[in-house]
Amino acid sequence: MFLFRDLKDFIKSQNLKIIIAADAEPRVSKLVKGKSVLTIPAGGVAVAFDPIACASNAVFVGRGKAEEENLSGSKRFTVEDPRGNYTLNRIFISKEEMDDYYYGFSNQTLWPMCHVTFERPEFKDNWYEGFKKVNQKFAKAIKEEIKGKTFIWLNDYQLSLVPKYIGKQKDVTIGMFWHIPWPTWEVFRILPQKKEILESLLSCDFIAFHRGYQARNFINTIKREFEARIDLETNRVFFNGNVTTVKNLPMGIDTDLLSSHLEKDKEDTFLAKIVKKMMHLDINDNSDKRFDTLFKKNKIILGVDRLDYTKGLRLRLLALDKFFEKNKNYIGKVSYLGILAPSREKIYSYGLLKKEIRDLEKEINNKYETKNWKPINIIYEVFPRDEILKFYKNASLCLVTPLDDGMNLVSKEFVIATSFSADPGMIVLSQFAGSSIDLTRALIVNPYNIEEVANAIKRGLEMNVKEKVERIQTMKETLEERNIYEWTQNFIKSTIQANKQYD
Template identity: 60%
Template sequence: MNQRFAKAIGEASRQNSFIWVHDYQLALVPKYLNKPKDAVLGMFWHIPWPTWEAFRILPQKKELLESMLSCDFLAFHRGYHVRNFLDTVRREFEVRIDEETNKVYYNKRMITVKNLPMGIDSDVIKAVAQQSQESSFFGAIAKALVDIDNQKKMKNSFEEFFKKYKVIIGIDRLDYTKGLAFRLKAIEKFLKKYPQYVGKVVYVGIIAPSREAIPAYKAVRKEIRKLASEINLKYVREGWVPIHLIYQVFTRKDVMNFYKKAQLCLVTPLDDGMNLVSKEFVIAASSVENPGMLVLSQFAGSAIDLTSALIINPYNVEEVAIAIKDGLEMKRQEKLRRMKSMAEALEDKNIYAWTEDFVRAAIDAAK
């Protein structure tokens, strides 16, 4: 696949072309690419770069690093991703690294490495969030959340659900890095620590199926379903269960309604490159009069921008449980202040500003 991409890029490229490669799936493209003279080659690595101790077991490590070091410019989301990469290169190759400029001198080449947190298209998110919602999504969610008898009693079961309960949401791809088991344990800790919320708070986890043919992903799904069932059995009340897991993919337009109505959004990955959900939630929720609050893992790349969120260590279920309570009880004015601050930061550092920063940095690196 990488050879085919490299061939196609080579055929389309001319002198002074700008070539931008994205993520680990295409990591070997620079190796196979016959880069035209004076062309600029940059790569953005979207996922966290591991420590050298973890990376060193990879059988293809030399080939991967050689390919990446064929670029003029490399960028990651977070500063510690850059530090991990530079440490890896230092330990695997005989290189000279300028610590002040993050320039790597290797094989008669100079490669610049930098952290550039990726932005989102905040204008598009706001536009989607402001659109009216079709009833099909309400129906799909209502069927998943409300039993048939209650649906018959409710004129609009989706709307009634949000009026009846304080709703906490989580929107994730099924993945072992998303911290879903730790999240459910934190919700259980919250219910045990603050029993006044039993019967009043529900967690709705929308989980997009992903790579379910892979045993590790099958195991994750089995683990979280078992854990959710155990917690629900422990705390169930007449007409109420605390945890609802929905294995379904919804459009961005659909999800925006959840963002706008939820009292709390849990984004608790154990490690993540950026995390789109946290940024989309902020933009969508900031458009309503009484927004929800964001509980965010310190290990999500977006934590570097969303400093007004309730930042937590997802491995610490006690800390997450306290943050859930704090978020639910936060005064409206405080939520408005925090959400406004974060939304403004995302608008300033949007996808277009990020693109411009990357292109400028790559061109400068190639000079």
Template identity: 35%
Template sequence: MNKTIIVSNRLPVSLQLKSGKFEFKASAGGLATGLGSIYKQGENLWIGWPGNAVEDRQQQVEVADELKKLKMAPVFLSKEDIELYYEGFSNETIWPAFHYFTQYINYEDAYWEAYCAVNKKFCDAILAVAEPTDTIWVHDYQLLLLPMMLREALPDATIAFFQHIPFPSYEIIRMLPWRKQLLEGMVGADLIGFHTYDDMRHFLSAVGRILGLSNESGYIQADHRLVNVDSFPMGIDYDKFAQAALSKKTLSKKKKFKDQLGDQKLLITIDRLDYSKGIPQRIRAFDKLLEEREDFHGKVSMIMVVVPSRAKVQSYMKLKKEIDTLVGRINSKYSTLNWVPIHYFYRGFPFEELSAFYSMSDIALVTPLRDGMNLVCKEFVASKTDQDGVLILSEMAGASKELVDAILVNPNDILAVKQAIIDALTMEEAERKSRIGSMQASLRRYDIFQWVDVFMDRLTHVKQKQQEFQSKAIDKPLIEEMVGRFRNAKRPIVFLDYDGTLVGFKTNPGDAYPDQELLQIVDKLASKCEVVLISGRDKETLGKWFEKQRVEMIAEHGVWLKKSDQEDWELYANVDDGWKEDIRQVMEYYVLRTPGAFIEEKHHSLVWHYRKVESGLGDLRMRELFSHLKYMASGHNLQVLEGNMVLEIKRPDINKGRAATAFMRGTAYDFILALGDDWTDEDTFKAMPKDSYTIRVGYDYTQANYNIKNPTEVRKLLSLMVS
């Protein structure tokens, strides 16, 4: 029976050694709560690091046995692994890069080597328990290489990946020397999820520009697989926070805290110590408020919780010192005998005390400089059971895309944050309740359990979509059937497109000439059947390349024909090219605007090439030109075709399908095979009789009966037919 394996850097428990015995403390995190509905079922399990360097073999066995009872399996990391892979590459390279803090990126080769090695450790741990068709859901930036490692070992497995931190723009990701390997690692998954559409968009851009993989509507064609990229905003366990706010323990803590603080408005800020959280900027905004508005003195306090993190790292030590200094200066400047502006806690708090903080605070100030999602703001909103409170939220947090009823601010704009605090303090009760109520309705609906369900449903959908493609993929039984029919046929014919079918694409189209292997394959094929090369290439190029071959050639999508026993080309279709001058002028305008683009003129068409153009810019200009030509085409009875890095305009009544039909007219062929790779070949496929074999190279949607992976596989198939 297939099982689901959850994989993350840390297990949802913390391992502690007490009195010589190992103890496990369960995580209270939202992810652990949501995924509990998966890994606790049936044979499912969770794989990850238990949170301590256990290097003694006997102790490792003991820990593994205990974790097995909890439906978990450990990946043991050494102190060196933790230092180089986790503290090093994960948190000193990926973390600053993905949060846009490029000044903190550490480009250490030793970190990268450790990162690769630990991802391999995780892969080995999974392979020890995984079956070939299991579902494996990998989480977060520490394991970016893992999906492709798993794909290579388990090609039929269902693999998902979710990133919980932001994904940066192409301009940032390109700075990393290992960008290609990281992206290739992620593309090993069937489904790749991010919190926001922006992250998804940045990823697709990077994959297109660095790996050269195009996408359509969030689907990437990666080798012979379809990969879906989508956004899934993560929720919280709403009921847990709403119920906790009303529990006796929380109410008791709340009363105690309120008695100590007296009658004043409270701002709450809760963060892990990190430069991405914008803590100093937030303190400065509060300082500005106190400086300008004496009427708030004694009436407003900030409860600031900073949870310790990476205390030995220089940049974090510097940040801690800056926060301490800012808080100390404000408190010494404004404090009175019965009022302290900032209640600063550098430590974590038990859940009930955090719940009390949320519940009793009037305003939550959540202003990270960059955050994948940020769940603190959602926890605050869920805890306001009286529906009275105000959320001030950074535009740079993923949650801002959902919580649009918060007061949204740019965290770098100190004056705007100060004004937001004033607006929150003076907001009418009806507006406060309306805003919180609206956000609560959204959070209640899109909670952590809904997030898990939607993600898993999407994963199922992607696999079904892949199978639609795979059902048309050429397999061994089909090849055997085809070869058998070919060898028994008395009058076989094979139609072959050239670029993208027999050869791969080249930056310079002139470099895609046939190599010796291809010429030998075509020669052998021509000795056993009628071979028709049907290409968009001009007749001069095609004629020169296959000058000595016994093949029929149809050039320029059906304009020219050259029989194997003829010296000269004959015009296969009458064409009027009076439209060319107007179209050429438009194309030349786009060439001038697009370095690397050029125009190819054929007898019946004009082709705008952009293979040499900077990735992204070429697509943009092509879309502009496509729209422009579409408009002009209607007045000239022309057709605009989008090919592989080309845009071609021609008469609609001239196409490969019409040419192929005309060629076969009057002859009874008992075996017909047509191979092509783009939309111009769809006309050929449509024109073929029902009992033909029509095969599209690549895994796009097609009128063809079957798909084949690439030109290399095409050559293998043709070689089998003639061997």
């Protein structure tokens, strides 16, 4: 297994300055007892890069939140960590820029266009102008950090114009990881700004996606839009004097860090009380004061998601409704606990989704609830990672049923966490989640097929311990072999090899 120290040694051997850029940041500033302190957020792509930044002593360029501007005292500072320090360089943007760049073009144009969920993208010129301005700010901050032999690692759709604004730089290698799906050309061609974005991405030396079909969609898009020479054997695109290599590299997780958290895990009676209150259980019943016994006694089906139409939340609730309709013996014995992180609430479609979920939750509960039990329990809250791991470890079943998802790290984290239980949970996983290529022993379903998902729920709950242990252990071993450090090494190696300067 490739570990943190191995990655650190590898990066040192390359003699590179590493600059990582993403829309979010791996550490956030919070006011604690009158002092500004750095904390690690609960989740997200940027958080996954925290150990990578430590291993590489990188400069991380990310968008800071408005409330942090006065807390940190500086836009650029050192993040001190016993594993290795790195520099955090924050970009701050105005409210108007945030509306256009983030809520507008990023998440009402690119996001729905790239996900096959039949949510119509919107196109507004002012959104794109704001998007360009923020991408220029990122590029400016990155260029100021370039010194000598430099490796620039850009992340995701929000920064798709940054390669263009950086331009060709001596001794600089640029890699882009596109974390969300890439649609077919038939979908992408409707984007008014398609050529500028594609030209920008083809300024990179290397572009990677989670899955092979996403890389193929990208290459086919280039083929249909440009007179570019494409070598299909090597997946290299020759365009405007530049050579870009395209590849799929499924992202791993930090299995070592998760395991260390779980090994020193202590039961939390306070968290158990929160869950009891949330699920309308008797908070004074001391027989269930431990979190693990509470979960096992009540057989919890778990869902952990951002509130997003790509996650298949409505169809998931309909599948749970079908499950209870077909299996009335489970009424009063099994509960669904959905933890939804509020997301992009300024966007109309997200507010509408929240209302739909609440209405459907109420409708299903009215059908089946008893005096002391409800089948569907949804909380809109962000829990710290340590607490989320407790949920994962003790759930009987986890439902991860997105309609389209680049990867889905929740599914991978669940497998690691539940492996620490003598009677592990099982996972029902959408075939449209990128993680399904690694988690082949999960119960794979089509989330649009409500009957199939309902049957998988029953199968997962009734699976014997021996089979669950075997399935979970097999998937855990796969995740340990393909962890985030191995993934990082592969990405850096592939990008360097793609750059002719390093041939």
